[in-house]
Amino acid sequence: MSERPPGTDELARDADWRHLDVRMLLVHPVNELVRFLPLVIGVFLLGSSNQGDPWHYLGVAIPITLGLWRFASTSFRITPGQIELRRGLLGRRVLTAPLDRVRTVELTASPIHRILGLAKVEIGTGSGSRTGDNRLVLDSLGTAEGHRLRADLLNRTPAVAGVDEAAPAAPIAETVIMRLDPSWVRFAPLTTSGIVIALAALGGGSQIAGNVVERAASASDLDERVEALPLVVTIPLAVVVFVIVVSVLAIAGYLLANWGFMLSRDGSGRSFHVRRGLLTTRETSIDVDRLRGLEVHEPLGLRLARGGRLSAVVTGLRRSGSERTTLVPPAPRSVVVGVGENVLGEAGPLHVELVQHGPAALRRRLVRGIVPLGLVPAVLAALAIVSDVPVWLVLATLPLPVAGFALALDRYARLGHALTPAYVVMRWGSLRGRRDALQRTGIIGWNIRQSFFQRRAGLVSLTATTAAGQQSYELLDLPEGMAVALADAAVPGLLGQFLTRLDRLDDRDVR
Amino acid sequence: MPDAVTLRDPSQRVSTRAPLVWGAAALVRGLFLGAALFVATVVAELFDMPAWAWAAYAVVVLAYAVAMPVYRYRVHRWESTDTAVYTQRGWLSRERRIAPMSRVQTVDLEQGVLSRLLGLATVTVTTASAAGPVRVEGLDREVAERLVEELTRRTEAEPGDAT
Known part of the structure; x- marks a missing residue:
């Protein structure tokens, strides 16, 4: 993306410049109105005297003015080879991005947008900063025009670049790969994101909820009855209530984000579309050429319920794993794998048998799992001897090292890698477990890290760097020779020149 | 094997x-x-x-x-070939980084105050990945300049957008 000095003659040709949809002017005032609705109702109900406070009118007037300004000052066009976004009334600036750098196109429509038939179009070019003024955002276009623009952007062919006015992009026949089955909400409470949503909602709503609960409790004799209960009953009761509340909120969050989730491939096979959302709808399109692999997320909770989540590794989208690259929301594992095979066009990376990392890696997992968690009861026991820490507290923390042991075994059992003709497959983690399949041609460097303790154990952590997704994909605790062999085989011709042949295996210890 | x-x-x-x-x-x-x-x-x-x-x-x-x-x-080392940059750094924990020349996006040369007094420079090679710019610290200034020139020449010859 670059900026060009304004005022050149070429820019004066206004004919092909397109504008935002007029209806966008309504979006912000309506938003403001909704925000002020509680206040308006409050004023109406309470008959308060601050009706004429001029600040409230300012609060509505400013967004309207901003909206007008933005409408008048924003225009865009697609020329052969690039998209240009022009902004500013007095000082003009033009953002230019080559069309072949367009990675993703996202159409977002809040409920107000939907009522007005509008959609916000966000064009991801990947290069440079994605913050502030340099993002290509068109807020908003008519839904139909948004779709047309998306088709223009994603279906350009290198041979016939640009928009051919005589033959507009043909209506695209899509192949649906997956549709959400509402019964999958059963996975929602098992995800960490569900719990996070629930906690955020609890945090935000706790004041109101707290007040309501308090009032309800004091109105009845509920709190006295609760206080009368023994601790053995109230603690499990509190846990059950908490689990129910979290589950309900997680399910609500899942439905809000994923209602009507549909993954499809467009007719030309050049991009994937993801459509979802209950109130705010979101349509993300991902260019197939920018797809560098897949992440199968298998956090412990989902794994125990035979579920998973799938997201795409896309160049130019920094925060992968975030919602915008989700290909399958929490769903049964068979669905996740099926969609993964479909997207990759091959089954290999998702099924190939993994190479385990050997006894040294297992030892390291065990030490790191047991020692820190074992320290807790050990320290408490020491304190119990010298001071008055109660013994039951020590006993209560005894399961910690056992859990650490189980976790370590699971982490080792899942740790592994494999190489297929086109992909490097890495599987790791237990609580946040993942299986990543990364295109070998998408790897743009290797980092080989060795901590002091890893060096003594002859292990290394191998990281593949890439321009896509998380930017780096790390494989823990490989034996040194295995890591070098993997890196060398995955990206031929890179490591070869730095390798030396060992005559005796013992030579490794000399360095 | x-x-x-x-x-x-x-x-x-x-x-x-x-x-x-x-x-x-x-x-x-x-x-x-x-x-x-x-x-x-x-x-x-x-x-x-x-x-x-x-x-x-x-x-x-x-x-x-x-x-x-x-x-x-004793740990810090570097090497630049026609097709790759390779560095090793650290002391107790160590890290080796290898970036193919075809994926290099920028080459930076920088000097801190102390380094300038001693005639040293740091060369940083970045790729399209946010993870892992390849850094060589503490090069003689002339060596660093030669390395930068060499890297720029080699990367210019590479086609594509290096992602």
């Missing part, structure tokens, strides 16, 4: 003056921490620090400022 080959160290060492920069930086850090301790104990009187503790602190800082650079100098 995967164990039959191993990754050798990069061929080039950094400048012999590089340990001076690391040592000086360690001393400066030690002095700052010492000043903070001084303010906390003597000025603000938050806690007492006996003379022997001050002596011990000075010994630890000095030992670190001498031993760390010496050890680090």
Whole structure:
């Protein structure tokens, strides 16, 4: 993306410049109105005297003015080879991005947008900063025009670049790969994101909820009855209530984000579309050429319920794993794998048998799992001897090292890698477990890290760097020779020149 | 047999003056921490620090400022070939980074105040990945300039957008 000095003659040709949809002017005032609705109702109900406070009118007037300004000052066009976004009334600036750098196109429509038939179009070019003024955002276009623009952007062919006015992009026949089955909400409470949503909602709503609960409790004799209960009953009761509340909120969050989730491939096979959302709808399109692999997320909770989540590794989208690259929301594992095979066009990376990392890696997992968690009861026991820490507290923390042991075994059992003709497959983690399949041609460097303790154990952590997704994909605790062999085989011709042949295996210890 | 080959160290060492920069930086850090301790104990009187503790602190800082650079100098190495840049850095924990020339996006040369006094420079090679720019610290200025020129020439020859 670059900026060009304004005022050149070429820019004066206004004919092909397109504008935002007029209806966008309504979006912000309506938003403001909704925000002020509680206040308006409050004023109406309470008959308060601050009706004429001029600040409230300012609060509505400013967004309207901003909206007008933005409408008048924003225009865009697609020329052969690039998209240009022009902004500013007095000082003009033009953002230019080559069309072949367009990675993703996202159409977002809040409920107000939907009522007005509008959609916000966000064009991801990947290069440079994605913050502030340099993002290509068109807020908003008519839904139909948004779709047309998306088709223009994603279906350009290198041979016939640009928009051919005589033959507009043909209506695209899509192949649906997956549709959400509402019964999958059963996975929602098992995800960490569900719990996070629930906690955020609890945090935000706790004041109101707290007040309501308090009032309800004091109105009845509920709190006295609760206080009368023994601790053995109230603690499990509190846990059950908490689990129910979290589950309900997680399910609500899942439905809000994923209602009507549909993954499809467009007719030309050049991009994937993801459509979802209950109130705010979101349509993300991902260019197939920018797809560098897949992440199968298998956090412990989902794994125990035979579920998973799938997201795409896309160049130019920094925060992968975030919602915008989700290909399958929490769903049964068979669905996740099926969609993964479909997207990759091959089954290999998702099924190939993994190479385990050997006894040294297992030892390291065990030490790191047991020692820190074992320290807790050990320290408490020491304190119990010298001071008055109660013994039951020590006993209560005894399961910690056992859990650490189980976790370590699971982490080792899942740790592994494999190489297929086109992909490097890495599987790791237990609580946040993942299986990543990364295109070998998408790897743009290797980092080989060795901590002091890893060096003594002859292990290394191998990281593949890439321009896509998380930017780096790390494989823990490989034996040194295995890591070098993997890196060398995955990206031929890179490591070869730095390798030396060992005559005796013992030579490794000399360095 | 995967164990039959191993990754050798990069061929080039950094400048012999590089340990001076690391040592000086360690001393400066030690002095700052010492000043903070001084303010906390003597000025603000938050806690007492006996003379022997001050002596011990000075010994630890000095030992670190001498031993760390010496050890680090044995680890830090770099190599640039027609097709790749390869570095090794660290001291207790170590990291090797390899970036193919075809994926290099920018090449930076920078000099801190201390490095300028000693005629040293740092070369940073970035790729399209946010993870892992490849850095070579403590090169002689002429070596660094030659490396930058070489890298720019090689990467210019590569087609594509390096992602």
